[in-house]
Amino acid sequence: MKAHRAILIKLPRDKCDANYIKRLMALTNLVYRGFEVRVSDLPKTIQHQLYGFKNYMESLVFGTTPKKWFAETWVPLKTLRIYQDGSMKGDKGAPVALDFRSDVIRLRQVCRNEPGFVVEVPMPRWVIERVGEGGDVKFAMIGLRDDEPYLALIAERMVEPYQPSGYILAIDVNSWRYGIAWGLIRNGRIVSFKQDGLNPQRIVSLYNQAVRREKKVGRLKRLGLEDALNVKRAGRMARRLRSHAYRLIRAEAVFLARKLTKKALRYGAFVVIDDVDWESLRELLIRRYGGRVGKLLLSGLKGFVKLLVTQLEWYGAPYEFRRLYSRKCPRCEHELTQEEGRTMVCTNCGFKAPRDKVPMYWAIKEVHPGDREKAQ
Numbered sequence: 550m551k552a553h554r555a556i557l558i559k560l561p562r563d564k565c566d567a568n569y570i571k572r573l574m575a576l577t578n579l580v581y582r583g584f585e586v587r588v589s590d591l592p593k594t595i596q597h598q599l600y601g602f603k604n605y606m607e608s609l610v611f612g613t614t615p616k617k618w619f620a621e622t623w624v625p626l627k628t629l630r631i632y633q634d635g636s637m638k639g640d641k642g643a644p645v646a647l648d649f650r651s652d653v654i655r656l657r658q659v660c661r662n663e664p665g666f667v668v669e670v671p672m673p674r675w676v677i678e679r680v681g682e683g684g685d686v687k688f689a690m691i692g693l694r695d696d697e698p699y700l701a702l703i704a705e706r707m708v709e710p711y712q713p714s715g716y717i718l719a720i721d722v723n724s725w726r727y728g729i730a731w732g733l734i735r736n737g738r739i740v741s742f743k744q745d746g747l748n749p750q751r752i753v754s755l756y757n758q759a760v761r762r763e764k765k766v767g768r769l770k771r772l773g774l775e776d777a778l779n780v781k782r783a784g785r786m787a788r789r790l791r792s793h794a795y796r797l798i799r800a801e802a803v804f805l806a807r808k809l810t811k812k813a814l815r816y817g818a819f820v821v822i823d824d825v826d827w828e829s830l831r832e833l834l835i836r837r838y839g840g841r842v843g844k845l846l847l848s849g850l851k852g853f854v855k856l857l858v859t860q861l862e863w864y865g866a867p868y869e870f871r872r873l874y875s876r877k878c879p880r881c882e883h884e885l886t887q888e889e890g891r892t893m894v895c896t897n898c899g900f901k902a903p904r905d906k907v908p909m910y911w912a913i914k915e916v917h918p919g920d921r922e923k924a925q
């Protein structure tokens with residue numbers, strides 16, 4: 550199985566011509582839609598590349614099918630890898646060269662339409678680590694995000710999922726009110742259980758502070774005071790609070806995905822991820838926290854699941870998605886009743902468990918990694 554991981558590297562703005570990259574992106578979009586376009590003033594080497602990628606793009610991490618005209622399509626690029634012993638892999642004329650002898654990445658004529666124009670960026674540690682794990686960076690992409698130029702590197706690795714040891718790692722992606730819950734299961738018993746994650750109250754409070762300040766700025770602007778010093782300061786503060794909230798969510802998703810992948814590997818576990826009904830979770834979060842914060846929290850959870858799956862695949866941890874309920878009896882599927890202290894009780898069969906652990910019992914009921922081995 551081929552596993553992929555990707556990283557985004559910000560390119561130096563002053564050395565990149567954003568309009569040129571924009572044109573390349575538009576051209577990529579056309580090529581991907583099946584048009585034969587040759588533009589006389591763009592380098593042939595790069596145009597030639599695009600056609601070579603045509604049937605490839607969907608398999609690349611960033612290569613999603615452009616649905617709209619002029620939708621932002623990242624420009625796929627081949628890479629040349631030059632290793633420490635001087636050996637090389639890839640196309641010698643590739644526009645992106647990863648040089649492991651001097652630990653730099655050279656971009657030839659992809660940042661500006663000038664013959665021989667080269668931009669050098671330092672080799673990220675991420676690349677060294679992925680290569681150290683047996684990966685290879687065969688492709689790169691260049692594109693703009695929020696009008697800033699970025700290089701995306703895509704590492705690829707052939708990996709076979711390991712045989713699970715008998716442990717199950719069940720991951721419940723709940724509303725994030727009590728964090729993400731995970732349990733380690735063996736022989737039908739919960740060996741350990743933890744609720745981990747971000748305190749959404751902190752996000753909500755940061756976000757609401759930002760909104761309050763933005764409102765204040767808006768009020769003062771309407772009074773014609775936009776130049777006043779404190780208006781500018783309030784505007785800056787609002788932006789800072791908002792981006793702080795975004796960063797917190799992202800950092801938490803990265804941290805948890807990493808932690809749980811490591812845990813799966815350590816125990817040789819079979820991983821079960823709650824197959825979230827995103828639509829109803831979205832409604833729940835919006836009802837509880839309001840539209841903007843709700844959506845922000847939702848995107849954090851989605852990001853977490855995506856990162857987790859990417860890493861599990863990369864390290865060959867077997868996983869599957871299962872709906873892990875918290876209000877339905879894992880024994881008889883009867884609706885559970887909540888009692889004091891968040892205890893869930895089944896009036897039909899007498900099942901009783903703390904609410905947050907009910908999804909773990911669903912994992913015990915539904916998942917039998919051993920069966921899979923026997924079936925093979």
Ligand SMILES: [Zn+2]
Nearest residue numbers: 878881895898
């Ligand atoms: Zn029951």
